[in-house]
Amino acid sequence: MSMEVTSQNFEANAAKALRDPNLRKAMGIISGPMASRRVETARELPEFEALRDEGVKIKNHVLQHIDLYLEKFEQQLTARGGKLHWCRTPREARETVLALCRSRDAKIVTKGKSMVTEEIGLNDFLLEHGITPVETDLGEYIIQLAHEPPSHIIGPALHKTREQIAELFEDHHPDYELNGKKAGTRSTEPQVLVTEARSVLRDTYFKADVGITGANFLIAETGATVIVTNEGNGDLTQSLPKMHIAVSSIEKVIPNLEDLSTILRVLARSATGQEMSCYTTLSCGPKRPEDIDGPEEFHVVLVDNGRSEMLGTALQPLLRCIRCGACMNNCPVYHSVGGHAYGWVYPGPIGAALDPHMIGLETARHLPNASTFCGKCEEVCPMRIPLPDIMRHWRELAHEQQITPPLQRWGIEAWAFAARHPWLYRLGACVAIAALKLLGKDKGRIASLPLASGWTDGRDFPAPQSAETFMSQYKSKKKAA
Amino acid sequence: MSSSRDRIFATLRAGLKHTVDDPARPAAVAERIASHPRNLLPKRAQLPHAEQVALFTAKVEALTVTVDSVAGTADVPGKIVDYLARHNLPSQLRVSPDPLLQGMPWGERPMLQVDYGHGRSQDLVSVTPAFAAIAETGTLMLHSSSTTPTTLHFVPDHHIVVLKQSQVTGTLEEAFQRLRDKLGDVNNWPRTVNFVTGPSRTADIEGVPVLGAHGPRRLHIVLIADGS
Numbered sequence: 001m002s003m004e005v006t007s008q009n010f011e012a013n014a015a016k017a018l019r020d021p022n023l024r025k026a027m028g029i030i031s032g033p034m035a036s037r038r039v040e041t042a043r044e045l046p047e048f049e050a051l052r053d054e055g056v057k058i059k060n061h062v063l064q065h066i067d068l069y070l071e072k073f074e075q076q077l078t079a080r081g082g083k084l085h086w087c088r089t090p091r092e093a094r095e096t097v098l099a100l101c102r103s104r105d106a107k108i109v110t111k112g113k114s115m116v117t118e119e120i121g122l123n124d125f126l127l128e129h130g131i132t133p134v135e136t137d138l139g140e141y142i143i144q145l146a147h148e149p150p151s152h153i154i155g156p157a158l159h160k161t162r163e164q165i166a167e168l169f170e171d172h173h174p175d176y177e178l179n180g181k182k183a184g185t186r187s188t189e190p191q192v193l194v195t196e197a198r199s200v201l202r203d204t205y206f207k208a209d210v211g212i213t214g215a216n217f218l219i220a221e222t223g224a225t226v227i228v229t230n231e232g233n234g235d236l237t238q239s240l241p242k243m244h245i246a247v248s249s250i251e252k253v254i255p256n257l258e259d260l261s262t263i264l265r266v267l268a269r270s271a272t273g274q275e276m277s278c279y280t281t282l283s284c285g286p287k288r289p290e291d292i293d294g295p296e297e298f299h300v301v302l303v304d305n306g307r308s309e310m311l312g313t314a315l316q317p318l319l320r321c322i323r324c325g326a327c328m329n330n331c332p333v334y335h336s337v338g339g340h341a342y343g344w345v346y347p348g349p350i351g352a353a354l355d356p357h358m359i360g361l362e363t364a365r366h367l368p369n370a371s372t373f374c375g376k377c378e379e380v381c382p383m384r385i386p387l388p389d390i391m392r393h394w395r396e397l398a399h400e401q402q403i404t405p406p407l408q409r410w411g412i413e414a415w416a417f418a419a420r421h422p423w424l425y426r427l428g429a430c431v432a433i434a435a436l437k438l439l440g441k442d443k444g445r446i447a448s449l450p451l452a453s454g455w456t457d458g459r460d461f462p463a464p465q466s467a468e469t470f471m472s473q474y475k476s477k478k479k480a481a
Numbered sequence: 482m483s484s485s486r487d488r489i490f491a492t493l494r495a496g497l498k499h500t501v502d503d504p505a506r507p508a509a510v511a512e513r514i515a516s517h518p519r520n521l522l523p524k525r526a527q528l529p530h531a532e533q534v535a536l537f538t539a540k541v542e543a544l545t546v547t548v549d550s551v552a553g554t555a556d557v558p559g560k561i562v563d564y565l566a567r568h569n570l571p572s573q574l575r576v577s578p579d580p581l582l583q584g585m586p587w588g589e590r591p592m593l594q595v596d597y598g599h600g601r602s603q604d605l606v607s608v609t610p611a612f613a614a615i616a617e618t619g620t621l622m623l624h625s626s627s628t629t630p631t632t633l634h635f636v637p638d639h640h641i642v643v644l645k646q647s648q649v650t651g652t653l654e655e656a657f658q659r660l661r662d663k664l665g666d667v668n669n670w671p672r673t674v675n676f677v678t679g680p681s682r683t684a685d686i687e688g689v690p691v692l693g694a695h696g697p698r699r700l701h702i703v704l705i706a707d708g709s
Contacts, residue, residue: 021524029688047523054520061513064500067493068510080670086486138694139685154686162687190686194694199696206602221514222670232681232696235635239673250489255510256517263651265523272684275540276618279696281636281675290627292578293599294672304489311496 004149005359007343008368008449014337023338026159030152031335037273038326038380045275051265056384059320063311069220070302071255076223080285082298090120090210093315095452097122097212097245100256100299101131104243106209112227112234113137115153115323116247116303116347119358120210133212134204138197145172148465151347154271154325159338162188169193173200201233211237211295215248216322217263218300221256224284225300228267228277235281244283244295247302251319263322266382271324288384306358314393315410318354320383327377333370342367349377353390361394368394428468437467519654525616533616536647538704540619544679545692546700553675553705554581557643558590560703561608564641566698574602577638582610582643600636607633607697608641613656614649617692621702622656622679624671634675640697642677645707 006013017023026388042048062069073083085100087093093116101109109126111117111133135144139157143150145168148155157165166188169176176196179261187193213234215225225246227234238244254260267275287294305460310316328334328348344355344364352371355366368391377387398404399412418425439446440463449456466473483491494501526533538548549560564574576582578597587595600607609629613622621642625631634640650656653676664670681696692698 007549026687033688035631036571045523046526047521050521051523064497065506065510066489067497067501068507070493072492072510072514072701074627076667079668080672086484086489087531088485088488092485136695137685142685146667155688157685158688160686165686174560176647190689190691192684194683194691198693198695199577202602219515220510220665223672224670229679231683232635233694233696235631235675236695239632239635250493253649255513257657258517258654260521261657262520276676276678278680278682280620280678281670282674287625288627291625291672292627292630294625297493303490308489308492308496311493312498313496332610 005344005363007355007359008362009343010343010370013341013343016351017337017341020338022161022164023159025161027338030155030274034155034273035329036172038270038329039273041269045265047270048266049162049271051262052382052384055263055266055322055382055437056320058254058262058390059383062213062254063251063316063319064452066250066253066311067257070250072220073218073223073253076220077284077300078223080298082285082300085299085301086304087301088223088304090303090305092116093120093247093301093305094122094125096301097247098126098129098131100243100245101126101210102302104209104297106131106243108132108134108204108208109210109212110205110208110237110241110390111135111137111140112211112213112229112237113140113156114212114247115150115345116214116249117212118150119305120303122247133150133478134201134208136201136205136237137229137231138194138233141197141201142168145169146337149340149345152325152328153323153346153348153350153418159340162190162193165193173268176200183223189279205240208237210243210245211239211241212245213238213245214299215246215252216267217254217260218253218291218302219257219260219282219284220253222284224282225345226260226280228264228280230272230274230278232279235279238281238283242295242425243297243299244286245299245301247301247303249305249307251321267322267324269384270322270326270380302432310357315353315357315390317385318350318357318390320385321350321354322383323350324382326382327353330376330380332372332374332376335438337370343372349387350385353385353387353394356394361398361401362403365398368392368398424467431473433464433469434467439463522652523652525618526615528616528651530646531647533651534646534704537614537616537619537649540616541679541700541702544619544700546619546679547703548702548704550662550704550706553707554584557585557703558587558593561641562590562593564639564701565606568639570606570639573604573606574641575607575633576670577602577609577629577633579610582608599630600632600634602631602636604637606639606641607637608643609633611642611644611648613659613708614644615651615653615656615676616649617652618678620653621673622660622674622676622678624674631673631675633676633702635696638693638697639699639701640677640680641701641703643703643705645705647707 142157153161217226444461683694
């Protein structure tokens with residue numbers, strides 16, 4: 001892991017996020033329009049639910065034959081003149097990309113949006129070695145200027161307000177001509193800011209020595225990598241420089257173009273609520289001898305980073321993920337704390353399920369607890385990944401491995417013991433209810449409760465109206481009837 | 482020491498456990514690639530061709546794409562000149578060196594400067610052909626070749642696509658099959674295939690949809706009725 005990890009501080013990160021007014025405003029956009037756009041476009045396609053099932057079937061089939069499909073992909077890619085680089089670790093992947101850039105004597109590389117390059121910490125590594133990576137996706141560009149990690153897998157800068165973005169541009173574009181206006185009078189209109197980023201980045205596309213993109217899919221049939229984007233930056237990044245490097249991961253392989261067609265129908269709808277993203281581009285190999293444009297070299301850097309170990313385990317369904325972001329757009333915890341609180345590359349429910357495997361359960365132990373178990377993530381996941389089950393799996397493992405705090409473990413064990421011994425449970429309930437009634441006095445509520453400050457710090461705890469337990473009331477009323 | 486490739490494959494095969502040695506696996510994979518069966522196709526675009534053309538037009542217009550319908554290739558330059566005038570653009574076009582487009586009567590428009598080649602930073606308006614169009618989503622399918630440089634699809638501010646009605650299909654699957662039929666063999670597959678659905682856009686600032694992020698700000702289609 002290369003990006004700075006702060007997942008171990010989730011509780012503090014979340015507390016800070018809850019007090020950030022800009023974040024509150026930004027999260028309203030995700031829980032509001034972003035979540036509802038998905039519902040609207042899904043409704044317009046009667047086959048949407050059936051297509052999700054088809055997508056799950058495709059991915060499950062691939063996972064049963066993933067070794068063979070990867071071999072076929074490699075064979076086809078090589079036949080088209082591309083080169084495949086297998087990388088087991090983030091470090092291998094970084095060094096492979098650096099060596100490729102050096103082979104071109106690269107100074108500037110443009111980058112399309114890629115979560116795998118975040119995962120391997122590519123940008124900082126290239127910078128340390130004298131190569132300037134320029135993120136060209138607008139959201140990625142904004143957070144690169146702000147020196148921040150992405151807070152959302154498809155909208156990396158959605159935590160920023162337009163005022164904050166205008167301020168960043170003010171600081172970083174000293175030469176940008178504001179139609180003759182003075183500095184400091186920058187509009188905060190999104191249209192104006194988009195135009196500014198467009199014109200600032202334009203020359204860079206043509207100056208870049210290497211273009212690096214991700215890949216949403218790898219097609220075994222043809223040896224093509226596929227990117228799905230809206231801005232067109234990924235296509236400029238991969239068609240103008242002399243070398244194109246696609247950095248991706250092994251679980252992205254799918255059999256053929258029909259399977260791509262099916263998954264594309266659920267991807268954009270789940271992600272942004274579009275029927276199709278603006279640009280879906282298949283790339284296989286470098287420019288052909290007779291072609292007029294295109295890169296002279298085409299490389300695919302294929303990263304494992306622990307994915308192969310997930311096969312055949314409880315985590316295998318996570319390998320179906322197509323990184324649409326629907327789980328975070330619909331998660332009440334993500335809506336409250338935002339993406340940065342999770343402290344690593346993948347936030348939201350998918351992060352809570354995946355990050356413990358990638359950065360270790362000890363470090364990521366809070367993330368599987370960052371859930372209300374409302375089940376909305378599984379409900380909207382186009383690949384029907386049982387995210388709550390996987391979070392529960394991590395909770396159990398954290399308990400078994402004694403990673404959770406001792407007090408919590410003893411509490412749960414005491415509870416479990418009582419639950420297996422009804423007389424003890426009833427006795428405990430009698431004592432507790434009497435104590436709560438006493439604490440509530442005549443007000444019927446309790447302002448502060450030992451061991452439950454997490455509740456009572458924010459609101460009162462309702463005191464029982466009767467000092468009798470449910471069971472004793474049930475018995476006496478049954479007798480009376 | 483074994484290579485990273487070997488180690489990744491060893492872990493994958495260990496994860497497949499009891500199924501890894503199943504002799505039916507290679508055949509199942511080869512068959513799925515060779516026969517590439519279609520999965521569920523939505524009903525939306527399963528229509529007579531004329532209705533597919535109408536659906537395609539409605540879908541692209543909903544994405545702010547403008548469409549000019551013409552009776553034949555002879556009318557294309559006139560419509561493009563009108564487009565330039567409408568948007569107050571200089572009379573300069575960067576055009577794909579494609580037989581269809583090179584055969585257009587550009588000479589009848591002496592004020593128009595037409596040159597052929599790939600996209601350059603100074604090019605404001607490109608004109609390209611398309612390979613196919615998909616009615617289901619209002620998507621254009623274009624690909625690289627010796628006569629169709631793909632930078633023309635992304636660099637200029639305005640992308641004008643000359644499309645024939647007969648190129649409109651229902652679904653992505655049908656469009657892919659047309660390309661397979663044309664190429665004959667996967668070894669002839671082009672470097673890149675571009676699916677374009679509306680002009681460039683972004684919602685990266687506060688989720689507000691804005692057109693013209695990095696690719697073309699406007700997409701215009703000249704649709705030729707070719708008696709299909």
